[in-house]
Amino acid sequence: MRRLVATGGHLAILGPLALAGLVLLPGSAPTLLRELPAAAPGAGAPQADPSAVRLLEKASEAPRYVTYRGVQFVSAWTAQGSTGLVADVTHEPGQGTTVSTRGTPTAPAGTTYLKSDVAEPSLLSGSTTTLSMLGEHYDIGLGELSAVAGRTADVVVVTRPGARRPAAQFWIDRATGLMLRREVYDERGRVTRASAFVEVAVGAAAVTADKGRNYGQREYADRAHWSRPDAWPDSLDAATLTQLRHRGWNCPEWLDTSLQLVDARRGAGDYDDIVHLSYSDGLASVSVFEQRGRLESSHLVGYRLASVRGRDVYVRDGVPQRLVWSADGTVFTVVADASARTVGDVVAALPRPPGGRGTWHRLGRGLDRVASWFNPFG
Amino acid sequence: MSHLGPRVSALVDGQLGHEARDRALAHVAHCPTCREALDAERAVKALLSGTATPAPSAALLGALTQLGEPGDPVAPRARAMPLGPVVPTLPPPGRGPFARRRDSRRPSAGRATRATRTRVATAGALSVAALLLGTAFVAGGEAAEPGVPVVPPAAELSVEHAATTGGLPLGDPAFTAVTASFGGLTVPGASGR
Incomplete structure (x- = not known):
């Protein structure tokens, strides 16, 4: 068990x-x-x-x-x-x-x-x-x-x-x-x-x-x-992280200027496709989980859609706070014991989701695409 | 401990001593009534502290600004004559006895023409903008993200976060679900008191 x-x-x-x-x-x-x-x-x-x-x-x-x-x-x-x-x-x-x-x-x-x-x-x-x-x-x-x-x-x-x-x-x-x-x-x-x-x-x-x-x-x-369950056992060293980055995983060394990567692991069993990155500045603790795919938001329970630093992400309030979104083919889950400002910095430091849902977001996205049609270098 | 009552305000304002504050917070932890009061008080204080000086809206400022500006040139009026053609009521520009004075004080047909051109140009620009925005709206539809659909395992990730940070997310609903699913965690028969 x-x-x-x-x-x-x-x-x-x-x-x-x-x-x-x-x-x-x-x-x-x-x-x-x-x-x-x-x-x-x-x-x-x-x-x-x-x-x-x-x-x-x-x-x-x-x-x-x-x-x-x-x-x-x-x-x-x-x-x-x-x-x-x-x-x-x-x-x-x-x-x-x-x-x-x-x-x-x-x-x-x-x-x-x-x-x-x-x-x-x-x-x-x-x-x-x-x-x-x-x-x-x-x-x-x-x-x-x-x-x-x-x-x-x-x-x-x-x-x-x-x-x-x-x-x-x-x-x-x-x-x-x-x-x-x-x-x-x-x-x-x-x-x-x-x-x-x-x-x-x-x-x-x-x-x-x-x-x-x-x-x-x-x-x-x-x-x-009663045993004390451990963290995921497959710890990732620096060389493995570098390889992962070359293969398209994000795995940033820093989130904003103060949260430093202090631990990296990979899940086991059903979760072997998830990379867990831990960041800290000594007070705040932030986990970033990267998982390949796109977010199936309709199956999220207890989350609300919110704008964080202008990005639409799904947030579950509480302690710790959890935020989920997908970008560039990766689902990001952030679990944070940190202030709202720090959480905002974390979201801003990671790849952004592809635009918002509102009309203005859609227009902005469309203008970008129209501009790209006329961009000879695009 | 009875409800906090007026001490909620003192708690939010930081006016309670440490001992009193600790006791109050311990009470709030399992008293929904006082927690609601505390949250409401904090929300009100946060609103008040974050409220800036009221400023007039941009629309109001714009309307006020326009009040002080001269109006647009008035277009020449043509009066339909009964049983006859439409005849301009004003002589051609520069032909009338007071043409010079009129030119300097009243809108002329030349200015009216420029105004018409301006309107046409404006309408054209608006049409182009509307076309562009319409195209952008259509083009801006959601593109299908790559990859298989994924629902992150919230409970497992919360526990993993706790495992690596030393935290124990006892207040996390997902964690509660986890504790219910792992038989060894909760002491059988232990009451919460």
Whole structure:
């Protein structure tokens, strides 16, 4: 039986619930942090406060030795409204993490178990992660001391170089290093993603009590058999990507100026004709799936036709947001944990669909074609 | 926790402290009433903050501009005489006793001719434009895209996205469908509380 993909490891529990980006993979973080570019003073170069970087490192290590149980919320806002979840989270180092979400009007209650074994970082070549990319694209600094759920927290502020407003802030428990709150902002400073502990209890006693309260012993033991499904196994290296590009696949190295290709894979089985390209700047995570063919839009469920940067694409709102269109014989599916502006940049960076549906689009397309009839070089 | 009530506005304005805000957002996550109120408040605030100074429409500006401009030359009027041919009521240009004064103050037949030419030229241009646009409209019809019809496997792609980014799209309806289809995910009997 195929199993669910549930990834990220311990600290990513807050990341997943935040439904966006910063992936701090336990075990890999220290190495990765050493690869963080040094704070390079100069025009436009991101600045990294060593104290703030150490806090992020501490946060990435904390789930390895901190047992905790708590109630988290996650909220996300898009132009179409908000999405929210409340989850009970129980984490035991070396055992795993249980995430029980409470039911909402749009999603049923459920429980997910994440084993504690850390999968290999899925990002390209294992040497670049979203954390290192965070340092490549953003200033990392310290904010004022704060408190979350009654615990003292250091605040790490992430700002795009030259920007006046922060792009994200992280509240990190001073005592344990746990990430207690995470907020991501759009270009106007509005919160677009927020997740935080409303309650948190640290220590084995809290988790032991939670076992007895939530689950029978049998179910708890059964969770050990649940496997963590992996990402598509067929990773594509640079040479293969180059070959694909020569054969007409798009596979751009960059989407706009900040989202860099960090991982490329190919599906297996029924999906071996799909290429998955992952892009990130450290905060935003964008997947682009390329599939040969033309979009059969009449079979899309839950999508609305929308104009993004003047291009007609099918959009399914939510977190993450999904956009689908076809161009040049390829169907593009974008799955994005990113701001609306970034999503617009992504759409603009990829081949555009063949015109819109309206009269003006048709006239424009027709004028282009008429002009081509008289173009001696066309 | 009771409904947020007036705290919705404070929440949107960022006037709540972190602790109060976290509690409010946690409440909103499973309270559709407050979420609707919050979304509406945010939408209103976004509208207000994004509203520019009202400006007159282009049509209104155009109409106002035309009010201050001189009108088009008036075409010479011909009066049908009863039982007789149509006779121009004005002498030929330059022949009348006050021709010079009239030429300088009133539209002449020469200007009328130019106006007629202008109209003809305009009509011709419009015809050409209409022909061009009509051709463009016909030519601009959708061309069949190449390739086989494809419906992307939304759920699988969402899960794959989550797998490579560390995300767990718990709020994604497609993901919910996936969790329902994979037996090992949901703890049997676990309540959502």
